Amino acid sequence: MKKIQFIAVCVVFSTFSIKAQTNLVMNGSFEDIGKKKPKELGQIEVTHNWKSPTLAKADLYMTGNKNPDISIPANTLGEESPASGQLYAGIRAFSYKSKDPRSYLQARLSTPLEAGKKYCIKFSASLSDLSKYAINNLGAYLSSDPVSAENTDILKFKAQVIKKENPAIDKLAMWEDICAVFKASGGEEYITIGNFSEDAQTLQTKVKRPVGFNKPQIAQAYYYIDDVSVYSLEEVGTCLCGKLIGLEKAETIERNFQSDTSKKAMQDELEREKREKAAAAAALANKNASALILDFDVNKFAMPAGAEFDIDPIVEDMKKKENASVKIEVISHIDKSEPEPLSDKRASVVQKYIQSKGIAKERIIIKSMKAAQPIDTGTSDEAKQKNARVELKLIK
Numbered sequence: 338m339k340k341i342q343f344i345a346v347c348v349v350f351s352t353f354s355i356k357a358q359t360n361l362v363m364n365g366s367f368e369d370i371g372k373k374k375p376k377e378l379g380q381i382e383v384t385h386n387w388k389s390p391t392l393a394k395a396d397l398y399m400t401g402n403k404n405p406d407i408s409i410p411a412n413t414l415g416e417e418s419p420a421s422g423q424l425y426a427g428i429r430a431f432s433y434k435s436k437d438p439r440s441y442l443q444a445r446l447s448t449p450l451e452a453g454k455k456y457c458i459k460f461s462a463s464l465s466d467l468s469k470y471a472i473n474n475l476g477a478y479l480s481s482d483p484v485s486a487e488n489t490d491i492l493k494f495k496a497q498v499i500k501k502e503n504p505a506i507d508k509l510a511m512w513e514d515i516c517a518v519f520k521a522s523g524g525e526e527y528i529t530i531g532n533f534s535e536d537a538q539t540l541q542t543k544v545k546r547p548v549g550f551n552k553p554q555i556a557q558a559y560y561y562i563d564d565v566s567v568y569s570l571e572e573v574g575t576c577l578c579g580k581l582i583g584l585e586k587a588e589t590i591e592r593n594f595q596s597d598t599s600k601k602a603m604q605d606e607l608e609r610e611k612r613e614k615a616a617a618a619a620a621l622a623n624k625n626a627s628a629l630i631l632d633f634d635v636n637k638f639a640m641p642a643g644a645e646f647d648i649d650p651i652v653e654d655m656k657k658k659e660n661a662s663v664k665i666e667v668i669s670h671i672d673k674s675e676p677e678p679l680s681d682k683r684a685s686v687v688q689k690y691i692q693s694k695g696i697a698k699e700r701i702i703i704k705s706m707k708a709a710q711p712i713d714t715g716t717s718d719e720a721k722q723k724n725a726r727v728e729l730k731l732i733k
Contacts, residue, residue, distance in 0.1 A: 339724070340427040342638075343566060345510070345704070346604055347666060347714075350718030351402065355716070358568055358572045358573055359447075359568070359572065360553075360567065360568060361446040361447050361448060361450075361456075361566075361567040361568070361569075362397075362446060362528060362565045362566055362567050363385070363386045363388045363444065363445070363446070363447050363599065364384060364385045364387065364444070364708060365444075365450055365564060365565040365566050366419075366420075366421050366422045366424070366425075366428055366563060366564050367384045367387065367397065367422070367424040367425055367426070367563070367566075368382060368384075368398075368422045368423065368424055369385040369664070370383055370384045370424070370462055371385070371398075372384065373398060374402065374704075375396075375397040375398075375399055375402065375407055375648075376404060377404060377406065377407065378394075378396045378407060379382075379394035379395075379396060380396070380397050380407075380512060381394060381395040381396060381397045381426055381442065382394075382395070382692060384397055384426075385396055386445060387426065387442060387443070388442050388443055388444075388462060388673050389440055389441055389442065389443065390443045390483065390484050390485045391438070391440070391441060391487075391488065391489055391490065391492065392438075392486075392487065392488055392489050392528060393429070393438035393439060393440040393484045393489040394440060395427060395428045395440045395441065395442050396425055396426065396427040396440075397424060397425075397426055397427075398424060398425050398427060398561070399423065399424050400414055400419070400423040400424070401423075401616045401653075409423070409424070409425070409506075409650045410685065413467075413553070414427070414465035414466065414467050414468070414559055414678070415465040415467050415509075415635055416465025416466055416515070416608050416726045417561050417637065417689075418463070418682045418685055418686065418687065419462075419468075419514040420562055420563035420564045420639060421563065421564055422563075424562050425563040426442055426464070426561070426562045426563070426568070427559060427560065427561050428440045428465075428470055428530065428559070428560055428591075429456060429557055429558075429559050430475055430531060430557075430558045430559070430560055430564060431470055431472045431532060431536070431539060431541065431557060431558040432556060432557040432558075433556035433557070434555065437557060438489030439489075439491055439492075439531060439532060439691065440531070441492060441529055441530060441531035442530040442531065442562060442565075443483060443484070443527060443528070443529045443530075444527070444528055445483070445527055446461075446524060446525070446526050446527065446528065446567060448526075449481070449523070449524050449525060449526040449586045450479070450521035450523065450524070450525040450567075451521060451523060452521060452523025452524075452525070453520065453521065453633075454520070454521050454569065454570075454571075455518055455519065455520050455521075455570040456515060456518070456519050456520075456535065456567050456569055456570055457516060457518060457519075457566070457568045457569075457570055457575075457576035458477055458479070458497070458517055458518075458519045458528070458564070458566075458567050458575050459498075459514060459515070459564070459565070459567075459568075459576070460514075460515055460516070460562060460563070460564070460565040461512040461513065461514055461563045461564045461639075462475060462479060462506055462508070462512070462513055462515055462517070462560045462561065462562055462565060463488070463508060463511065463512045463513065463560065463563075463677065464506060464507055464509050464544065464559070464560055465509075465559045465560065465561060466509055466547050466550055466560065467546065467550060467552055467553075467554050467555055467558045467559075468548075468554065468555060468557055468558050468560075469543060469544060469554040469555060469556050469557065470541050470542065470543060470545060470556070470557060471475070471505040471507035471541075471542050471558055472505055472506070472532060472539050472540060472541055472542075472543060473499075473500075473503045473504055473505045473539065473540040474496070474499065474503065474508070474532045474533070474534040474538070474539050474540070475499070475500070475506050475515060475530075475531070475532055475560060476495055476497075476499035476500075476515065476530070476531075476533070477497065477498040477515075477528055477529065477530050477565075478492075478494045478495070478496045478497060478498075478528070478529045478530075478533060479498075479519060479521075479525040479527070479528055480494075480525060480526075480527050480529065481524040481525055481526055481527070481726070482526075482527065483527045484527070484529055487501070488672065491522055491532075491533070491534075491535065492529070492531065492533055493533060493535075494529075494533045495510035495533065495586055496533050496675070497507050497511050497517070497519050498515065498516065498517045498593065498653055499515065499517065499674070500513075500514075500515045500516075500517060500613040501517070503540075504540075505540050505541075505542045506560065507542060507544060508534045509544070509547055509637060509689075509693045510639040510688060511639060511686060511689075512563065512564075512639050514577070514689075516525050516576060516577070517576070518576045528565065528567065530562060530565065534591075540733065541558070542669050547620050547689075547692055548692050548693070548695055548696065548697055549692050549697065549698045559637050566614060580652075580661060583640040586677070593691040611705065615676045616639065619625075619715035622710060624632055628668070628728040628729060629651070629726045629730075630685065630726050630728055630729075631644050631647065631648075631726060632722065632723075632725065632726055633675075633683055633725045633726060633727065634725065635672065635675065635718075635721045635722055635725045636675055636725075637679075638679050638682035638683045638685075638686055638692060638726075640686055640687070641717075644687075644690075645690065647729075648687075648690065648691065648694075648729070649694065651665070651729065651731070652691060652694045652695070652696055655696055655700070655731070656695060659680065662733070663699055663700070663702045663731055663732065663733050664701070664732045665691065665696070665702070665730070665731055665732070666702045666704060666729065666730040666731075666732055667684050667687050667688050667691070667701060667702065667704070667727060667728060667729060668684075668704045668705050668706060668708050668727065668728040668730065669681070669683040669684035669687070669703075669704070669706065669726075669727045669728075670683075670707070670708070670709075670710060670723065670725070670726050670727070671683075671707055671708050671709070671725060671729070672708060672711065672720070673708040673711065673724075674716070674721055675708070675721075676706050677708075679725075680705040680707045680708075681705045683727050684703045684704070684705050685703075687727050687729075688701050688703060697707070702732065708724070711723075711724045712724055712726070
């Protein structure tokens with residue numbers, strides 16, 4: 338289980354190595370655009386190997402684009418940094434009473450899938466800030482031939498890849514992984530991403546507009562999409578589905594505990610961890626701890642798994658009337674081996690999450706330290722992991 342860490346605590350991190358892996362999705366992160374640049378919404382085909390299979394075109398967003406509608410991080414539908422690189426795509430997965438057509442993404446694989454072989458299929462999705470709805474059924478469909486329609490109708494196929502338990506994808510402040518292990522029939526050569534279910538079969542939940550956004554919400558569920566991948570399970574060894582919320586690990590623990598006594602032990606452990614987190618929040622609020630540390634994966638800026646459970650108690654404390662003047666510092670760091678923009682991106686994703694929980698942007702102080710304040714000056718994987726972090730400090 339995830340542990341809360343403080344600056345004074347020395348923690349040993351486990352690391353692992355993997356052999357070279359081949360993503361069968363060519364241009365899975367939408368980075369390959371050659372000399373072209375998207376100029377307006379609906380131009381997904383500017384990026385290599387991607388297209389929309391219907392007349393409703395998907396969108397392509399680019400860091401620093403001159404058109405504010407398709408720029409990154411801020412654009413016409415919200416604010417989001419890429420899961421990796423400088424670009425990401427966007428699709429409309431639902432609109433109220435089907436007022437606006439859905440859009441889809443489609444790409445060709447570098448080689449057809451082999452019959453009987455298992456693959457890890459995965460993509461990252463983030464609900465746009467101004468979406469009024471979040472939906473389930475967002476998934477991927479693998480096919481031998483490209484699917485297409487000369488209209489804007491719903492593509493009615495059965496997605497082989499959806500998030501486990503098929504919940505509504507409702508995270509506004511972070512990228513959420515959608516993945517599954519897929520056993521190929523053989524010959525599958527195309528991947529299509531979107532919502533393939535009728536409105537009546539789609540869970541629709543309303544989402545509150547985040548603090549700091551003044552534009553009206555759109556009556557849609559619009560998702561940013563990034564990092565699409567298809568890997569042979571033989572190469573990756575395991576498919577980390579549910580990485581964001583840790584559901585896989587929790588369920589594995591549940592299956593291993595057979596007796597009532599063991600189940601009670603697990604419940605006691607969960608309760609103990611809850612108390613730890615609450616105590617950490619209280620300590621930080623009272624300045625008994627110098628900082629709360631969120632450990633990021635090296636070369637990544639997606640919110641760490643379970644980070645919301647650490648941040649939420651602090652946010653709730655800030656919402657109390659007596660703490661109305663309290664501000665929070667978000668201090669981001671990178672290891673010297675990481676690219677400098679990661680420092681800003683880590684700070685941004687944490688800031689955005691705190692705002693989404695009801696804290697005004699004016700109460701959040703951003704300090705991007707880059708590699709100036711390492712915890713460990715070594716070059717080992719353990720040292721790199723220690724330095725890839727964001728610290729939270731309350732300022733009274």
